Amino acid sequence: MNKFVIAIDGPSGVGKSTLGKALARHFHFLFIDSGAVYRAIALQALQQHTPLDHREAVAAIACRAQVKLEGDPDALRVYLDGQEVTQAIRASEVTRAASVIATIPQVREAVVEKLRRMADASGVVMDGRDIGTTVFPNAPVKLFLEAAPEVRAQRRWLEERNKGREVSYEQVKAELVERDARDRDRAATPLVKADDAILIDTSTLDLEKLIARVLEIVESRG
Ligand code: DC
Numbered sequence: 001m002n003k004f005v006i007a008i009d010g011p012s013g014v015g016k017s018t019l020g021k022a023l024a025r026h027f028h029f030l031f032i033d034s035g036a037v038y039r040a041i042a043l044q045a046l047q048q049h050t051p052l053d054h055r056e057a058v059a060a061i062a063c064r065a066q067v068k069l070e071g072d073p074d075a076l077r078v079y080l081d082g083q084e085v086t087q088a089i090r091a092s093e094v095t096r097a098a099s100v101i102a103t104i105p106q107v108r109e110a111v112v113e114k115l116r117r118m119a120d121a122s123g124v125v126m127d128g129r130d131i132g133t134t135v136f137p138n139a140p141v142k143l144f145l146e147a148a149p150e151v152r153a154q155r156r157w158l159e160e161r162n163k164g165r166e167v168s169y170e171q172v173k174a175e176l177v178e179r180d181a182r183d184r185d186r187a188a189t190p191l192v193k194a195d196d197a198i199l200i201d202t203s204t205l206d207l208e209k210l211i212a213r214v215l216e217i218v219e220s221r222g
Pocket of ligand 1 (some may be wrong): 038100127130
């Protein structure tokens with residue numbers, strides 16, 4: 001049976017996971033948040049006090065770590081070597097560490113392999129930075145979301161506040177711009193739009209309109 005993959009790429013705060021979860025629900029597809037895998041590896045490196053610039057040691061963690069995603073798209077649980085880390089991987093030091101370790105080519109290779117193995121269903125929605133270019137270059141539907149940095153920072157800031165974290169908008173924006181630069185400038189499979197991906201600017205689109213538009217695109221290719 002052929003696998004139908006919807007690849008969603010783009011920087012932080014563009015709405016990838018909100019869109020991905022809505023599509024997965026609509027089509028009864030498996031939803032895979034690829035960033036969660038980088039985050040789980042970063043968490044293990046931090047827990048083991050492995051310096052993030054010790055590339056071989058971090059790559060060894062990436063190869064060895066067992067990362068599992070379980071549950072519905074809206075209540076996805078993340079397990080690292082059998083321990084639930086759903087909340088722990090969202091800590092701000094893990095967010096930063098994930099973007100650092102994601103620049104290591106051997107880490108990326110190990111994660112790409114894990115992601116392909118996880119996509120064990122006839123229909124898959126996967127979001128990330130390199131899904132349409134590297135993980136599933138033959139995906140029939142590739143979306144690349146963009147939005148103005150101010151809009152993305154505002155969304156992230158609201159999310160942080162809703163989680164009860166005291167952080168300024170300026171700080172959220174500065175960290176987001178720093179992570180974006182690392183994602184776009186790294187040598188190994190950087191964040192770029194695949195030539196055949198559809199570019200969608202979500203700066204002014206509300207979510208319902210975005211989902212309706214993407215459903216039309218997917219149905220036209222199904
Ligand atoms: O999507 P996210 O913010 O949870 O991802 C965490 C980090 O992982 C992000 O800084 C970039 C990296 N990442 C990546 O390099 N490639 C992916 N496919 C997904 C995430």
